[in-house]
Amino acid sequence: MYETYSTIVGRVISDPRRNRMANGDEVISFRMASNTRRRDRATGEWVDGNxxxxxxxxxxxxxxxxxxxxxxxxxxxxHGAIHTNTYTTSDGESRTELEMIADSVGLDLARCVVEYRGRADSPAPRPADAQAAGVDSTGDATGAAA
Structure with missing residues (x-):
């Protein structure tokens, strides 16, 4: 079977839900929306699209x-693999939704500013690399670049 991989830029529209499966694995899920916008040349105003x-x-x-x-x-x-899920509601209505099994999730730095903290299981950056990148020995960003 072929997987359909895509990268989607948007906004989180639900609080993430964290669940533990019967086999002990954890999953966290959230809903997101991606909207198009364009400037109307006649009015100069932004118009929402699909x-x-x-x-x-x-x-x-x-x-x-x-x-x-x-x-x-x-x-x-x-970024991840997209597929459709079909299910029946409690009212007996058939519905279809898109689901992405994510490989990567990140904050959109074009629309926000974040402070970086490295993972506990990641090796600390080497001193020369850390200085060049503006990162202290704990992996935290330093200075105004953070």
């Missing part, structure tokens, strides 16, 4: 990072 809504599911190493950084309203960039 919207894409999808559920983003994050597994393994993504769970802790998403839990600490992603909240409703935050601008995000997600």
């Amino acid at each position: 919207s894409l809504f999808l559920t983003v599911s994050c597994w393994r190493r993504l769970v802790a990072g998403v839990a600490s950084a992603i909240e409703k309203g935050r601008p995000v960039i997600v």
Whole structure:
């Protein structure tokens, strides 16, 4: 089977939900929306276009990072495999939704400013690399560049 990989830029529209599966694995999921906008040449005003809504599911190493950084309203960039889920509601209505199994999730730095903290399981940067990158020995960003 072929996977459909995509990168989507948008905004988180639900609080992330963290669940533990029967086998002990954890998953954290959130809904996001990606909207198009364009400037109307005649009026000079911004006009909203189409919207894409999808559920983003994050597994393994993504769970802790998403839990600490992603909240409703935050601008995000997600990358992963997209597929459709079909289900029946409690009212007997058939519905279809898009789901992305994320490989990467990040905050959109074009629309926000963040402070970087390295993961506890990542090696500390070497002193020469850290100085050049403006990072102290703990992996935290330093100075005005943070």
